[in-house]
Amino acid sequence: MTTMLASDLPLPRIGRGKVRDIYAVGDDRVLLLATDRISAFDIVMAETIPMKGAVLTQISAWWFRELEGVVHHHMISSDADEIIAEVPALQGQRAALAGRAMLCRRTTVFPIECVIRGYLSGSAWKEYAAHGTLAGEKLAPGLLESAKLEPAIFSPATKAETGHDENITVARMREIIGEEATYTLESMTRAVYTLGEKLSRDQGIIIADTKFEFGRDKDGHIILIDEVMTPDSSRFWAADVYKPGQPQPSFDKQPLRDYLDAERRAGRWNGEAPPPPLPASVVDATSKRYLEAYRRITGSDLKAGGAD
Numbered sequence: 001m002t003t004m005l006a007s008d009l010p011l012p013r014i015g016r017g018k019v020r021d022i023y024a025v026g027d028d029r030v031l032l033l034a035t036d037r038i039s040a041f042d043i044v045m046a047e048t049i050p051m052k053g054a055v056l057t058q059i060s061a062w063w064f065r066e067l068e069g070v071v072h073h074h075m076i077s078s079d080a081d082e083i084i085a086e087v088p089a090l091q092g093q094r095a096a097l098a099g100r101a102m103l104c105r106r107t108t109v110f111p112i113e114c115v116i117r118g119y120l121s122g123s124a125w126k127e128y129a130a131h132g133t134l135a136g137e138k139l140a141p142g143l144l145e146s147a148k149l150e151p152a153i154f155s156p157a158t159k160a161e162t163g164h165d166e167n168i169t170v171a172r173m174r175e176i177i178g179e180e181a182t183y184t185l186e187s188m189t190r191a192v193y194t195l196g197e198k199l200s201r202d203q204g205i206i207i208a209d210t211k212f213e214f215g216r217d218k219d220g221h222i223i224l225i226d227e228v229m230t231p232d233s234s235r236f237w238a239a240d241v242y243k244p245g246q247p248q249p250s251f252d253k254q255p256l257r258d259y260l261d262a263e264r265r266a267g268r269w270n271g272e273a274p275p276p277p278l279p280a281s282v283v284d285a286t287s288k289r290y291l292e293a294y295r296r297i298t299g300s301d302l303k304a305g306g307a308d
Contacts, residue, residue, distance in 0.1 A: 003036045003048040003049075003050050004035045004036050004048065004053060004096070004100070005035060005036065005037060005048050006021065006035060006037075007021045007033045007035060007096060009021075009023055009031070009033070009090065009093055009096065010089050010090070010093070011023035011024060011025060011031060011087070011089060011090070012024045014030070018037065018039040018042075018044050019034055019035060019037050019038070019039065019052075019053070019056065019232060020032050020033060020034050020035070021033045021035060024106075025086075025087055025103065027106070028105065028106050028218055029076065029103060029104065029105060029106055030103075030104050030105075030106045031083070031087070031090075031101060031102070031103055031104070032057075032101070032102045032104055032226075033053075033096070033097070033100055033101045033102075034052075034053035034054070034056040034057045034100045034101075034102075034227075035048070035053050035100070036048035036049050036050065036051070036052045036053045037052075038052060038232075038253060038256065038286065039232075040253060040256050040257050040260055040275075041257070041260065041271065042165065043272070043273050043275050044273075045256070045275055045278055046274070046275070046277065046278075047277070047278045047283055048283075049283060049286050049287050049290065050283075050287045051287055051290060051291055051302065052286075052287065052290050053099070053100035054098075054099035054100050054302060055230070055231065055290040055291060055293065055294045055302060056100075056227055056230045056231070056232055056290075057078055057099060057100045057101065057102055058078065058099060058294065058298075058302060059227075059228075059229065059230045059231075059293070059294055059297055059298065060075075060078075060102070060226075060227045060228045060229075060230055061075060061078035061102065062297065062298045063196065063228040063229050064224075064228060066195070066199060067192060067195065067224070067228070070191055070192065070195055071188050071191060071192055071223070071224045072221060072222075072223040072224070073223055073224040073225070073228075074104040074105040074106075074107060074215070074217075074223055074224065074225045075102055075103075075104055076102075076103040076104055076105060077102070077103045078101070078102045078103075080094050080097040080098040080099070080101060081094070082103075083097055083101055083103045084097070086103060087103070099302075099303075104225070105217055105218075105223070106217075106218070107215025107216055107217050107223060107225055108215055108216045109159075109213060109214075109215040109225065110177055110181065110185065110213070110214050110215060110216075111158060111159050111176065111177070112156050112157070112158065112159065112173055112176065112177060112185065112213075112214075113156060113157040113158070113159050113165055113211045113212075113213065114154070114156055114185050114186070114188075114189040114211060114212045114213065114214065115154070115155045115156060115157055115167075115209065115210070115211040116152050116153070116154050116155070116189050116190065116193045116209065116210060116211070116212075117134070117149055117152060117153045117155060117208070117209040118148065118149055118152040118193065118197060118206075118207065118208060118209060119146055119147065119148055119149060119206070119208040119209065119235075119237075120134075120139075120143055120144070120145060120146060120147045120149055121145065121146050121208050121209065121235060121247070121248070122208075122209070122235060124155070124209070125145050125146070128143060129145075134153055134155055135155040135156075135167040135168070135169060136167070136169055137153075137155075137169065139153075144244045144245040145244070145245060145246060145247065146208070146237075146242070146243070146244045146245065146246060146247065146248050147244045147245075148244070152190070152193060154170065154186050154189060154190065155167060156168055156169075156170065156173045156185075157211075158176075159213075170182065170186070173185075181222070184222050185214050185222070188212075188214065188222070188224065189212050192212060192224065192228070192229075193207070193210060196210070196228075196229045200229070200236075200297060201239060203296055203297060203299060204238065204239045204240060204296060205236050205237070205238070205239060205251065205293075205296050205297060206236070206237040206238075206239050206242055206248075207229060207234050207235070207236060208234075208235040208236070208237055208248070208250075209234065209235050210229050210233055210234035210235070211233050211234075212224060212226075212228065212233075213225050213226040229297075230293075231251065231252040231253060231289065231290050231293045232252075232253070234252065235250055235252055236250055236251040236252050236293055236296070236297075237249065237250055237251075238251070250289075251289050251292050251293040251296060252289060252290075252293065253286055253289065253290075254289070255282055255285040255286045255289060256278070256282060256286050259278065259279070259282045260275065260276070263276050
């Protein structure tokens with residue numbers, strides 16, 4: 001599987017996110033194609049990460065299958081041959097689709113990132129250490145870095161296609177999308193995270209935090225969309241070496257974050273676009289983390305052509 005910076009399929013492209021290219025398939029379906037682009041601190045890097053797009057798509061597909069009966073979701077198929085059979089315009093595009101494409105129900109997307117934090121880490125730890133708060137809400141004093149949060153804390157953010165997402169309070173979320181939708185999104189977020197955290201624990205992985213997106217389908221139902229508990233949307237830790245009071249080794253894009261943090265501390269990067277070039281060692285280490293996350297979560301290795 002060759003790396004992909006951007007796709008060019010014979011369908012109307014209706015969006016290009018930090019990682020995914022989005023194509024319209026009629027009025028009621030979309031094709032999501034996960035490229036090998038990578039972002040950190042809300043900035044897209046110039047380099048690609050081998051196998052990353054396939055990891056994101058196939059982990060999400062695995063989770064969608066596991067979540068049947070827990071929440072409704074948008075996935076129709078992540079199998080390239082099934083997608084081509086459904087969308088004849090994609091004949092001849094199997095190489096571009098294999099492993100990284102997902103055919104989905106089309107929705108009206110809520111402008112909210114539904115973040116849930118089961119452990120105090122990353123930006124949440126930095127805020128807590130400085131102010132004793134998370135998303136502006138007071139937490140109990142004396143918590144350690146990487147401490148388990150019981151119950152997990154729902155901390156929504158506004159979505160941004162480019163630039164930085166903004167953490168908001170649940171009260172502000174109610175103002176944006178209404179009380180009923182806020183209740184439903186938080187309830188679904190907690191249900192998905194609870195199951196995901198349990199299943200991952202069984203595989204030796206702690207999902208420290210993650211984020212979900214939701215949309216309304218053509219019948220008005222709220223369903224889970226986008227990606228689910230991937231290395232891009234989550235912080236994965238190895239359960240067998242978990243120890244509160246310090247940062248944890250992770251199976252996500254932490255090698256990239258660490259490199260960029262070091263460049264910023266050294267004064268070689270100001271934290272804004274354009275980002276610094278990535279050394280081959282960082283690209284390779286990040287790719288290996290993604291593949292290891294897939295293996296740990298699903299219990300199998302990802303084939304070079306994707307899992308389909």
